[in-house]
Amino acid sequence: MNVLIIGAGMYVTGRNNTGPGTVLASLCEISKKIPLERVTIAAKNPANQQLVQDRISEINRKIGSDLRADYVTLGEDVDIEISKVNSRGPHHCAIVAIPDHLHYAYTRALLRNKIHCLLVKPFTPTVEEAVDLIKIQEEEGLHGAVELHKRFDESNLYAKRIIEEGVLGQLLYSTVEYSQRITIPLTVFRSWAEKSNIFQYLTVHYVDLIYYLTGFKPVRAMAIGTYGMLKQNGVNTFDSVHATVLWQNPMRPENIMVSQFASNWIDPETTTALSDQKYKVVGTRGRLELDQKHRGVELVTEGRGPEAVNPYFSEFLFHPDTGLSFNGYAYQSIQRFILDIIDIRTDPSRLEYLKDHRPSFRQALVSTAVIEAVNQSLIRQGEWRVIHAKF
Ligand SMILES: NC(=O)c1ccc[n+]([C@@H]2O[C@H](COP(=O)([O-])OP(=O)(O)OC[C@H]3O[C@@H](n4cnc5c(N)ncnc54)[C@H](O)[C@@H]3O)[C@@H](O)[C@H]2O)c1
Structure with missing residues (x-):
C-alpha cells in the first residue's frame, strides 16, 4: 500500500507542545501490521x-516500527x-x-489522479466545494472520507446506543x-487562522x-461572535462563536431539536488541557452528559503544573510486547480508513457500503452545510440562515 500525506504540520507531526501529532504516529503503528511500501509526505x-x-x-524507536x-x-x-x-x-x-481553505483544491487534484482520500475536518467550508468533490469522487469510483474521529470515541458510541434505544425519549x-x-x-495556526474561525476549525467535530x-x-x-484577544494581537478573527442550529427528525418531521454551541480559542495557556470539551443531550425522558475533557x-x-490527560484520543501507551504502541480513537479512525482501502482494492463493491457506514464525503456534507450557514450568519450579525443542501 502506498500512502501520500499532504501537510506536515501539527496534526501530522505534532508541534508547539500540542502532543505527539496523529497522522505520522498512526501510520507508524499501522505499518507494524500492514505493509506500507511507499509513504510520501508533501508540504x-x-x-x-x-x-x-x-x-x-x-x-x-518508541514503538518498534520501521516506517x-x-x-x-x-x-x-x-x-x-x-x-x-x-x-x-x-x-x-x-x-x-492542510489548512481548511486548501482542502478543496488539493482533494480535487488527488481525486482526479484516482487516489482515495481521507481529509482532516472540516470537509470544506462551502457546500459548493463539498458537492463538487462528492461528484468527482463518485464519478471516479473512489472512497472519500473525513477524519471525524469523535465517531470512534467509546464514550460517544455509548451515547449513540442510549439515544438509538430511545432511553432519552423524544430529543x-x-x-x-x-x-x-x-x-x-x-x-x-497564525498564518491561516484568519481564513477560518473556531466554529469551522473545531466545533465542526460536534456538529x-x-x-x-x-x-x-x-x-x-x-x-454571533465576539472579538477581543485575537484582534488585539493582530489576528483578525472571532475569539468566540455562539451558534444555534435547528435539526429535524427525518422519521417524524414535527420533532425539532435545538442545539447550541459555545466555542472559543482564547483559553489561557495555563488551562489544564489543550481542549476543554463537554456536551449534553436532553430528551423528554432523560438527560445524558459527557465530560470529554476530564x-x-x-x-x-x-x-x-496540573494536566488533565485524555489517554483515549491519540497517545503512546504501554504495550506488553513492544514496550509502547500508538493508540486512541484518532488512531482507530485512520486505521479504519487504511483497512477500508485494502477492502476496496479486493472488492470494489464495498464502496457503496462505506458511503452510509463511515464519515464519508456524503455524510460530511451535513457539517459543511452547517458551517456555511454559520459563517453566513456571522457576517449578517446573527441572521437565521436556511439550510437547503440535500442530504
Ligand atoms: N482532526 C483534528 O483533531 C485536527 C487537529 C488539528 C488540525 N486539524 C485540521 O488539520 C488541518 C491542518 O492542521 P495542522 O494542525 O496540521 O496545521 P499546521 O498549520 O500545523 O500545518 C499546516 C500544514 O499545511 C501545509 N501547507 C500550508 N499551506 C499549504 C499549501 N498552500 N499547500 C500545501 N501545503 C500547505 C504546511 O506546510 C503545513 O505542513 C486543518 O484543516 C485543521 O482544521 C484537525
Whole structure:
C-alpha cells in the first residue's frame, strides 16, 4: 500500500507542545501490521524535510516500527504538483492535513489522479466545494472520507446506543462547550487562522457528532461572535462563536431539536488541557452528559503544573510486547480508513457500503452545510440562515 500525506504540520507531526501529532504516529503503528511500501509526505516548507525524518525515527524507536517516508516540497500549482508527486509511483490513498481553505483544491487534484482520500475536518467550508468533490469522487469510483474521529470515541458510541434505544425519549435539545488554548490561533495556526474561525476549525467535530448520534438533519442556523484577544494581537478573527442550529427528525418531521454551541480559542495557556470539551443531550425522558475533557486522569509535575490527560484520543501507551504502541480513537479512525482501502482494492463493491457506514464525503456534507450557514450568519450579525443542501 502506498500512502501520500499532504501537510506536515501539527496534526501530522505534532508541534508547539500540542502532543505527539496523529497522522505520522498512526501510520507508524499501522505499518507494524500492514505493509506500507511507499509513504510520501508533501508540504510547502523545505525545512519540514529534516523535521519529518527526525519525527519518524523518534516514533519508530518508541514503538518498534520501521516506517520509511520520503519528503517532497510542493510548488505553487496544485494540479501540476499533485500529478508530479503521483508520477513518482502511484499512491493508493492520501491523507490531507492542510489548512481548511486548501482542502478543496488539493482533494480535487488527488481525486482526479484516482487516489482515495481521507481529509482532516472540516470537509470544506462551502457546500459548493463539498458537492463538487462528492461528484468527482463518485464519478471516479473512489472512497472519500473525513477524519471525524469523535465517531470512534467509546464514550460517544455509548451515547449513540442510549439515544438509538430511545432511553432519552423524544430529543429536545443539546448543548456543546468546546474551547482551545490561545496559542493555537496566535502561534500554531497564525498564518491561516484568519481564513477560518473556531466554529469551522473545531466545533465542526460536534456538529458531525450530533448528526451521527441522532440522525437528525440540520434545517436552520444562526450565530454571533465576539472579538477581543485575537484582534488585539493582530489576528483578525472571532475569539468566540455562539451558534444555534435547528435539526429535524427525518422519521417524524414535527420533532425539532435545538442545539447550541459555545466555542472559543482564547483559553489561557495555563488551562489544564489543550481542549476543554463537554456536551449534553436532553430528551423528554432523560438527560445524558459527557465530560470529554476530564477522563479521570490527572498528571501534576513541577515543570508544567496540573494536566488533565485524555489517554483515549491519540497517545503512546504501554504495550506488553513492544514496550509502547500508538493508540486512541484518532488512531482507530485512520486505521479504519487504511483497512477500508485494502477492502476496496479486493472488492470494489464495498464502496457503496462505506458511503452510509463511515464519515464519508456524503455524510460530511451535513457539517459543511452547517458551517456555511454559520459563517453566513456571522457576517449578517446573527441572521437565521436556511439550510437547503440535500442530504
Ligand atoms: N482532526 C483534528 O483533531 C485536527 C487537529 C488539528 C488540525 N486539524 C485540521 O488539520 C488541518 C491542518 O492542521 P495542522 O494542525 O496540521 O496545521 P499546521 O498549520 O500545523 O500545518 C499546516 C500544514 O499545511 C501545509 N501547507 C500550508 N499551506 C499549504 C499549501 N498552500 N499547500 C500545501 N501545503 C500547505 C504546511 O506546510 C503545513 O505542513 C486543518 O484543516 C485543521 O482544521 C484537525
